[in-house]
Amino acid sequence: MSAADPTHATAQVVGGRLFVVSAPSGAGKTTLCAAVRRHFGDLAYSVSYTTRAPRPGEQHGRDYFFITREEFEAGIANNRWAEWARVHGNLYGTSAQWINDTLLAGKDILLDIDVQGARQMLVRFPQAITIFIRPPSMAVLEARLTGRGTDDAAARALRLANAKAEMAQQDLYRHVVVNDDLGRATRELIALLARHRSKPGPNNR
Ligand code: 5GP
Secondary structure, X not given: OOOOOHHHOOOOOOOOOEEEEEOOXXXXXXXXXXXXXXXXXXXXXXXXXXXXXXXXXXXEOOOEEEOXXXXXXXXXXXXXXXXXXXXXXXXXXXXXXXXXXXXXXXXXXXXXXXXXXXXXXXXXXXXXXXXXXXXXXXXHHHHHHHHHOOOOHHHHHHHHHHHHHHHOOHHHOOEEEEOOOHHHHXXXXXXXXXXXXXXXXXXXX
C-alpha cells in the first residue's frame, strides 16, 4: 500500500459530504450499509474496483468493477485511485474521478473501504465523516466469522487477523457504532448520517 500522494490532494470545497465506513469482516457492515442505502435513496455509493474474483451473485458494476491486476496497476501508475489498498491478498481501489465528479455535483457519498483506505481518504478529504462499525467483542466477531461458512479455514484465519488489526485502529474514526443489535445499530447509523448530510432530502429524516 502507498499513502495517497499529497500533490494530488483535492479539497472538499463544495458539494456533497463524504461518509467513509469501515469495519472488520464479520461486523455486519454490508447489511448495515445496505439498510442505510435503502433509507437514503439519494446517497451515492462508490463502487470499488478490485482484482478479487466475483463471488456468486455479485455483479460487475453493481458490487464491484472486477478488473485484472494489470489494469489495477496501470491505475496506480496513472493516479486513477483516490485510495487503494491490498486487502486479504487482493487489490481494491476507489475511482478519484468518480469521487470528485460526484461531490462536485453536490451528492453525498457512502464509501465502504478498509482502514488503510480510510487513512488515505482522510489525507485527501480531511472533512470526511468517518465511521467504524464494530462487533460488541472479539469473541462475537470470531463466532460470526466462523459461522459464515463462505471462506475456507486459511481465508478465515486471514480475515480474523485482519479484523484484529482493524479493531486496534478504530480511534482513527470520528464515530464508532457498535453492532450489538442490528435494528438498533441501523437506527444509530441512519441518525448519524442524517445529522451530517449536506441537505435534507425527502428521505433524509
Ligand atoms: P470483500 O472482498 O469482502 O468485498 O471486501 C474486503 C474488504 O475490502 C472490506 O473491508 C471492504 O470494506 C474493503 N474494500 C472494498 N472496496 C475497497 C476499496 O475501494 N478500497 C479499500 N481500501 N478497501 C475496500
